[in-house]
Amino acid sequence: MRNYKLKYPIAFIILLGLFILSSCKKDTAPPAPIPTPGPTAYTWEDPLFFQQMIIPEDNPFTVEGIDLGRKLFYDNRLSADNTQACASCHLQENAFGDPNQFSTGIDGTEGNRQGMTLINLGYQFNYFWDARSETLEEQIIQPVINPIEMHTTWAEVMVKIKADQSYMEVFELIYATSDIDSIHVAKVIAQFLRTVVSSESKYDKWRKGEYEFTPSEFNGFQIFQKEGGDPELGQGGEWGGDCFHCHPLAGMQFSDYQLHNNGLDSVFTDLGRGEVTGDPDDYGRFKTPSLRNVEVSGPYMHDGRFTTLEEVVEHYNSGGNPSATIDPFMKYTTGGLQLSDQSKADLIAFLKTLTDITFLTDTAFSDPN
Ligand code: HEC
Ligand code: HEC
Structure with a gap:
């Protein structure tokens, strides 16, 4: 009961305090600022397994x-x-x-x-x-x-x-x-x-456990990420395609975005990086493209010389054409990749798992007019 009595003075003091405070505020507080219109911030979320997007400080999303x-x-x-x-x-x-x-x-x-x-x-x-x-x-x-x-x-x-x-x-x-x-x-x-x-291809879904590869797609995936070349002929071969060295799985982009000469020509009509730097070591080197949506992105290579994925795979299978700047990962010195017809077909089946229908039809990216 004693407690009950005590509450009144305390409550009174608090109320008085609040009153004084609020009346003080009235005298000194500046007028509420009129909200200035500005852009709406937009928060980007990287898809699962992606690295962090590079967003320049002077160009934030709105x-x-x-x-x-x-x-x-x-x-x-x-x-x-x-x-x-x-x-x-x-x-x-x-x-x-x-x-x-x-x-x-x-x-x-x-x-x-x-x-x-x-x-x-x-x-x-x-x-x-x-x-x-x-x-x-x-x-x-x-x-x-x-x-x-x-x-x-x-x-x-x-x-x-x-x-x-x-x-x-x-x-x-x-x-x-x-x-x-x-x-x-x-x-x-x-x-x-x-x-x-693009982050909704079959491959992305497989990584998330939402899709199961067909046996052919899975075999193609393994060829993609195995060292290339015939072990009988030399240089650590495991009968793979050796694609992952320049089109890595890590980072989920299927490209290292570095410049390589993937053995298209022995004589260059386009010097590629060499045209920018003037350095003979850069002759015939081009940026590795992402393989995402490669099924629909032909024709292929910097000069669009190949119209089908079959031609592309045959190029790599041959080992490419020698030149001073050809990348060591190209297997021309050891007789090419020597993939069987089945392995080539499986490799292409795997490349097609990178097609992202959601991306290709997303209305957020389409013509707004
Ligand atoms: C030595 C690095 C390297 C290796 C190994 C490699 N690539 Fe490439 N890839 C490149 C480069 C560089 C380009 C672009 C070359 C150009 O256009 O001059 C390219 C282009 C491609 C393209 C054309 C893409 C487009 O949009 O035009 C496809 C498809 C491709 N590679 C698939 C593969 C496959 C499949 C393998 C394995 C059998 C493989 N690559 C192995 C570096 C490599
Ligand atoms: C006449 C056809 C054409 C038009 C129009 C065009 N582009 Fe391109 N774009 C190309 C070609 C060809 C390349 C490759 C050129 C090269 O590497 O020398 C390219 C390359 C690019 C790249 C580099 C992609 C990468 O992975 O490195 C970007 C980004 C790009 N274009 C954006 C644009 C934007 C934005 C516009 C409009 C302001 C535009 N392009 C207009 C043909 C075109």
């Missing part, structure tokens, strides 16, 4: 940026005569690659390189077949001004973009300025492209 980047990726106004968008050469059903051997620019000029797939770009650290761009933002500046691609100037493009009020409203919301230039455009397109992620 909901509005990704959305605007997607619109710009599909916008013809990025070319001189308003006929070509990034998506004209990078088609979603082809894993954002070009189904033609060489891409054709707005003037009808053909390039000499095959349009690359755009898959999981946020996990890469160099861009183009010769790795001449180190960031995605830097890469995106290029096609617009390339004379055999969109063949315009950024000044011309910016006039068109600035005349579009619906674009400018979003740019101003994100960057709090109306002084928008090519860097801002490249940034939002890069944001969009970083979300263009």
Whole structure:
């Protein structure tokens, strides 16, 4: 009972304290800030078993940026005569690659390189077949001004973009300025492209325990990750395909993104990395492409010389063509891989488990117009 009595004074003191406090606040507290409009932060989550995406500090994801980047990726106004968008050469059903051997620019000029797939770009650290761009933002500046691609100037493009009020409203919301230039455009397109992620192939599902390989797919998987070459003929062979050395499973991208000469030619018509560095040791070296969605990304190699996966596998099976820079993992010195017809078929069955229908049909990546 004594306790009961005590409560009153305590409660009174607390109430008095609160009253004093709140009245003090009234006098000194600044007026509540008017909320300033700004972009909505977007939190990226890496798919299971993936490494951490490389997101530049000066280009964080925003909901509005990704959305605007997607619109710009599909916008013809990025070319001189308003006929070509990034998506004209990078088609979603082809894993954002070009189904033609060489891409054709707005003037009808053909390039000499095959349009690359755009898959999981946020996990890469160099861009183009010769790795001449180190960031995605830097890469995106290029096609617009390339004379055999969109063949315009950024000044011309910016006039068109600035005349579009619906674009400018979003740019101003994100960057709090109306002084928008090519860097801002490249940034939002890069944001969009970083979300263009493939992680739902049969292979991914198998890794997660949600899919069972057929015996052929499983055998192909084993060939993919076994050392190559006939043990009878020398050099540690186990009758595998030796694909994993340059197209590693770790990191889930099926590419080391390094530059190798995989033995396509003995005489080079395109020097690849050598054209960038001028170093003879780099002649004929090209960036290893990811093998994700390879079933739909042909034609294959930097010059699109192979139209089928059968031709590609036959190339590796032959061991490739010798040259001063051929990669030591190519088995030309030991008579090629010597895979049986069944093994070749199984290897291709495995490569097809990297097809991701969800990615190829995801409406979040498709033309918003
Ligand atoms: C005329 C066809 C064409 C157009 C238009 C085009 N590209 Fe490309 N893209 C290519 C070709 C060809 C390559 C490979 C060029 C090379 O390596 O020299 C490529 C390479 C790339 C790469 C490098 C991918 C990698 O894995 O290294 C990215 C990223 C890319 N393009 C994005 C874009 C964006 C963004 C646009 C629009 C601003 C665009 N492209 C417009 C044909 C095109
Ligand atoms: C020495 C490293 C190396 C090895 C080993 C290797 N690759 Fe490649 N792969 C590359 C490089 C580099 C390219 C691109 C070459 C070019 O275009 O000039 C490539 C391209 C490809 C392509 C074409 C992809 C595209 O989008 O154009 C396929 C498919 C492929 N490799 C599959 C395989 C298979 C299957 C094996 C095993 C039998 C294998 N690779 C072994 C380095 C290698």
